[in-house]
Amino acid sequence: MAYSFVELSSSINRKDFLSCSEELNEYFKQFASQDQKRGLAKCYVLISDTNETVGYYTISASSVLLTSFPKIVQKRASYEVLPVALIGRLAIDKKFEGKGFGSILIYDAIERVKKNALAVAAVIVVAKDSKASNFYKYLSFIPFDSLINDKEALFYPLSKVFNTI
16 A cells, blocks of 8 residues: 655545544544645645545644753753744544554654755644653654643754754
């Protein structure tokens, strides 16, 4: 079976998508295209050669206070706020769970950010629970010192300001 990434469009079958998160299902089915049309987030979808939706992620621009990063990074950067790319949503259809597609989605997001002409210091995520946090740590994301909305935030360094980590 072959897979490919496409930007969300009306040709993508969203009604049959079913992850283990009702919130992420609802977002994908009802709000992802609106966010994309408004320029608030880009949504990328991994589809199979049979046009099944495997999973999706959203990415948008954001920023993080320098004081949120480890002290060693704070010494190397001369800005109060660092630009970052935020992976805001990520979900895998239940039929495709446990097969490595989450890692593929993250890899694609990071590669898209690296290829973009806009410079960012890191890719960040906010883990919805400890299972998600462990998944991101497995992929070399580093926890911030503080929580965001009572949830653990993590970052994947892209800038040379992180060379000491």
